[in-house]
Amino acid sequence: RKEVEQDPGPFNVPEGATVAFNCTYSNSASQSFFWYRQDCRKEPKLLMSVYSSGNEDGRFTAQLNRASQYISLLIRDSKLSDSATYLCVVNEGSNYQLIWGAGTKLIIKP
């Protein structure tokens, strides 16, 4: 079983719709969680950190469920520019190493 798993997609979503995807992690001792965004043929960039109580940044909402060991990303009122691959990232403890999911590809259609 992979340490961090994501549905690879692609998710094909009409512009303006709401889309959500999850990421599961295997290590219950994981401490920090992030969502990164990667555009085609570009480098990954931090989208948002995920806090225990959940957090929101504009149209983006991130949630953490420690009991079920998953994090989620919700995008409201999706834009064409949201088309990208979204990478789930987990830190497992004191060595500060980041464990990366394979990414979920999102395609927003006009």
Next chain:
Amino acid sequence: DAGVIQSPRHEVTEMGQEVTLRCKPISGHNSLFWYRQTMMRGLELLIYFNNNVPIDDSGMPEDRFSAKMPNASFSTLKIQPSEPRDSAVYFCASSSPGQGPREAFFGQGTRLTVV
């Protein structure tokens, strides 16, 4: 700040040749990471430096791969001899000092093709 700078952006080389990838981290950042990304395996951490010292190189595939960080502003990843299965995008990333994992800032990557 110009961000993390990697060179070259693209490299095409023949099997058996030596390849050297270069990285200049963001000034003031004390952690540096080398990653490899392929369609099949996603983003894999190869090696992690903290204050120029290699902390975790468990991701380095084999002895053909080596990495150095002679000072805080420069790192290299070398593959000798290169093989077609090394073809991938190699990213360098850096992060600033502090407790716990911090945001990793990535360079634009080096797209390596070994023929």
